[in-house]
Amino acid sequence: MAETDGFDEFFRATWPRLFRTACAVAGDAASAEDALQQAYARAYASWRRVSAAEHPEAYVRRIVVNEILGTRRRAWWRRERPTDLSGETGPATAVVSPEAAIVERDRLWRAVLELPPRQRAVVVLRYYEDLSEEEIAGTLGCSRGTVKSQASAALAKLRQHAGLTLDSNGERA
Incomplete structure (x- = not known):
């Protein structure tokens, strides 16, 4: 039995969920893919230990989030930041379009992306992944x-x- 038995199945089962989390924490798909690639490479290299963990997905999630936060710390000064996110809306009497919810959700995600990386990670893990404070810690x-x-x-x-x-x-209140 090879030391990496079960890794392929684990990868296929967890990639979509961890990719969504990584995108939300990183703020873009390319950075998320880079972080996931690093995390899965590390998990593969230590698969016997990772697969023996009580929650292998949580183990890899931690690697992914730490990879993103580490990358953000190293490249914080180079990061592009949005400058105009005012998103002013029309008068209160205006008819609400079906797109309004999409626009509002986009405004919220832009606001989340403006948060410092660690705060953004906490928000994503708590409200997007629905992890407990203990799991986030x-x-x-x-x-x-x-x-x-x-x-x-x-x-x-x-x-x-x-x-x-x-x-x-x-x-929303």
Whole structure:
């Protein structure tokens, strides 16, 4: 029995989910693919240990998020940042188009992408992946208190952004 038995199945089963998470944390598909490629290469190299872990997907998710955050720290000064995200809407009497929800969702994601990488990771893991504070702390290698403070700071920034009002659960108020 080869040391990498089961890796192909694991890869096929987890790639779509981890790719969505990586895209949300990284902010773009290319960076997400790079981080996933690195994470799966590391997982493959240590497959016996990874597959023996209680939650192999969580193990690889942690590698992916850390890869993205590490890359962002190294290249933070080169990162392009959006400059005009005002997204002003028309008068209150205007007819709401079916596209309004898409535009609003885009505004929210742009606001999330403006967050510092670690805060963005906390928001994505909490509200997109629906992980608990404990699971996020394990993924990011920090304490639950750090997760709470990062989430609080991120939600405060999102509330301030272009009039977005969110409750403590990240839902629109």
